[in-house]
Amino acid sequence: MSKQEETRFNPFGARPHKSTKIKHIIAVASGKGGVGKSMVTGLLATAAMQSGFSVGILDADVTGPSIGKMFNIHEKARGTDEGMLPIQSKEGISIISANMLLETDDTPIVWRGPMIANAVKEFYTKVLWQELDILFLDTPPGTGDVPLTVFQSLPIDGIIVVTTPQDLVSMVVSKTVKMAEQMNIKVLGLIENMAWMKCPHCDEKVYPFGEGRTTSLIQDYDIELLASLAIDPELTKASDEGQVDQIVNKELQKTIKDLIFKLED
Numbered sequence: 001m002s003k004q005e006e007t008r009f010n011p012f013g014a015r016p017h018k019s020t021k022i023k024h025i026i027a028v029a030s031g032k033g034g035v036g037k038s039m040v041t042g043l044l045a046t047a048a049m050q051s052g053f054s055v056g057i058l059d060a061d062v063t064g065p066s067i068g069k070m071f072n073i074h075e076k077a078r079g080t081d082e083g084m085l086p087i088q089s090k091e092g093i094s095i096i097s098a099n100m101l102l103e104t105d106d107t108p109i110v111w112r113g114p115m116i117a118n119a120v121k122e123f124y125t126k127v128l129w130q131e132l133d134i135l136f137l138d139t140p141p142g143t144g145d146v147p148l149t150v151f152q153s154l155p156i157d158g159i160i161v162v163t164t165p166q167d168l169v170s171m172v173v174s175k176t177v178k179m180a181e182q183m184n185i186k187v188l189g190l191i192e193n194m195a196w197m198k199c200p201h202c203d204e205k206v207y208p209f210g211e212g213r214t215t216s217l218i219q220d221y222d223i224e225l226l227a228s229l230a231i232d233p234e235l236t237k238a239s240d241e242g243q244v245d246q247i248v249n250k251e252l253q254k255t256i257k258d259l260i261f262k263l264e265d
Contacts, residue, residue: 014121014153017083020129022056024263026188027137027150027159029180031172033064036193037162039235041138042070042244044160045093047252049245053133053260056086059097060120060150061140063109068097072242076100083126091245096127113145120146124154134260143179151183157263158186160226163217164194165209177221188259189226190218197231205230226255 016022028044030037041057049055059067068074071089077100078085086094098119099105109116129135137156140146150156159180163173173190180187192214196205208231218225229251238244 013155014125016125017128019082020127021131022129022135023133024260025135025137025154025156026259027060027139027147027154027156028162029139029147029159029176030141030162031143031174031176033141035141035162035164036229037141038066038070038138039239039244040160040162040191040193040229041136042067042239043229043235043247043249043252044256045134045136046091046245046247047249048134048136048256049091049093050248051253051257053256054092054131056094056129056132056135057096058120058123058127058135058137059095060123060137060146062098062116062119062146063111064140065097065099067095067138068099069105069242070239070244071095073097073100074105080128083128086127086129089245093245094129094132096123117145117149120149121153134256143175147176147179151180151185156185158188160188161190161223162193163190163214165192165207165214173217174221177223187221187223189224189255190214191226191255192228194231195228226259227251 028037028041038061045055045057057067059065071093073087073089073095075087077087077096084096086096087100088094098109137150137154139150161173161176177187196207199206214225235247238247
């Protein structure tokens with residue numbers, strides 16, 4: 001039975017359009033902002049696309065959408081009698097984001113929590129995603145209305161938690177992990193972002209926040225460290241220029257392949 005079929009027996013489950021067939025839904029979450037969660041979502045989607053999967057991104061960070069800019073998408077979403085059409089990135093990733101519905105990119109969304117959460121559900125139910133191997137959800141940081149709605153209403157396979165190697169951030173991440181556990185949502189693993197950098201003089205790895213700072217976190221909660229990503233100015237440049245889908249990260253490609261293998265096993 002598919003995830004979509006399972007929701008028919010759940011009165012609170014959001015149901016996608018009849019043409020939508022999504023094999024796996026993975027939420028990308030963080031305990032706080034500023035850890036590069038959206039960038040990691042973009043890199044994961046790119047790695048999945050480069051690995052041969054058909055991929056979509058639902059930008060659930062409604063008040064702080066950034067996915068469109070990362071992929072150089074500035075056009076507005078269009079609709080049909082059937083529903084809304086996602087916009088394709090240059091490399092073929094299907095994307096929907098709040099900025100695609102606004103008059104200008106800098107128009108603020110001043111909504112209360114329930115309205116934002118409802119918008120996220122509509123991005124899932126009213127967008128014509130067609131057939132996807134993986135839909136990534138870029139959720140807003142924290143444990144508020146939108147992550148709660150995603151966990152309760154959408155048939156997700158699990159979450160990937162993004163953190164940086166600092167004690168304070170790790171403490172906040174613990175809240176996200178505990179929230180998932182309380183709602184019986186599987187934590188697929190943790191990605192440590194901005195963990196190290198390459199010395200410009202000797203090419204050795206330098207750990208500005210200390211090495212192995214997330215070890216105790218993954219041990220305490222028995223979760224897997226999926227990847228440890230570097231501080232890389234090229235990533236910032238690619239994001240600013242809308243070329244995230246040109247980045248090749250072999251580590252994340254292997255991460256995605258391993259995850260999908262486990263989900264389908």
